[in-house]
Amino acid sequence: SYLMTAFIEPPISRREQIETRVCDILSELPSPTERIQSASHLFGTARMAVLIAKKRGLDEDLAYLAGLLHDLWRCKTGISREHGPNGAELAGSLLDSTCLFSRSEREAICGAIYFHSEKSRRHLPFDELLKDADILDRMLAEPDEKMTGADAERAKRLTLEFLSRS
Numbered sequence: 072s073y074l075m076t077a078f079i080e081p082p083i084s085r086r087e088q089i090e091t092r093v094c095d096i097l098s099e100l101p102s103p104t105e106r107i108q109s110a111s112h113l114f115g116t117a118r119m120a121v122l123i124a125k126k127r128g129l130d131e132d133l134a135y136l137a138g139l140l141h142d143l144w145r146c147k148t149g150i151s152r153e154h155g156p157n158g159a160e161l162a163g164s165l166l167d168s169t170c171l172f173s174r175s176e177r178e179a180i181c182g183a184i185y186f187h188s189e190k191s192r193r194h195l196p197f198d199e200l201l202k203d204a205d206i207l208d209r210m211l212a213e214p215d216e217k218m219t220g221a222d223a224e225r226a227k228r229l230t231l232e233f234l235s236r237s
Contacts, residue, residue, distance in 0.1 A: 085171040089136055092165050096147050109146035113139050115212060120204035126232070129200055133176055137183045137201045138208075140165065159185035191221035203229055 083091075093113060100106045120138030124131045143165075144158035145151055159181040166172045166180065183201035186194045190202050206225045209216065218226050 085169055086132060086135065088169050088171070089139065089165060092168075093139055093143060096143060100146065105146075109142075111212065112208060113142060113146065115208040116141060116201075116204050119207040119211075120200060123200050123204055123207070127196065127200065129197060130179070133179050133197070134200055134204070136166075137162075137180045137197070138204050140180065141184050141187050141201055141205065155185050155188040158187075190225060 094110075097106050097109050097113075100109060117135045117138035120134035121131045123129075124134035140162040141158060142154065144161045145154040147161070148157075150157075162184050163177060163181045166177050172180075179197050182195065183198045186192070186198045187201045187205055190206070193199065194202075203225060206218075206222055207229055209218070209222075210226055210229070
């Protein structure tokens with residue numbers, strides 16, 4: 072029995088299953104530059120989402136997955152128009168394919184993705200987390216970029232939130 076368990080790999084987590092599917096999709100992008108930039112943004116936003124979730128007391132695993140999946144459709148297709156709603160649909164199909172997510176978890180992740188491009192409108196706390204993670208990733212990846220409008224307001228609020236001691 073010991074020999075048998077030595078050769079059986081433990082089941083991979085649902086997070087690892089989604090990461091594998093994301094990497095499979097990114098591996099199909101035509102150029103190495105696109106693959107690197109897309110992976111950097113998706114995984115960067117996922118990490119920022121966890122950071123924000125910790126600070127705000129929200130679900131860190133769901134935040135990570137929302138960040139990881141939020142621009143996958145845009146990365147896959149190269150189309151920015153309506154990428155929130157289309158991205159939510161793609162994310163939903165990936166989550167459903169694992170049979171490991173509850174309806175409420177799926178709704179939280181897909182809802183945040185659906186609304187993440189509407190930075191000027193306020194939505195549920197989890198939706199706001201993803202919008203903020205997207206902005207925070209941009210702030211860190213492109214520090215010289217001049218943000219305007221709703222993006223600039225979010226960047227300012229995030230800076231204050233993370234510089235405060237509470």
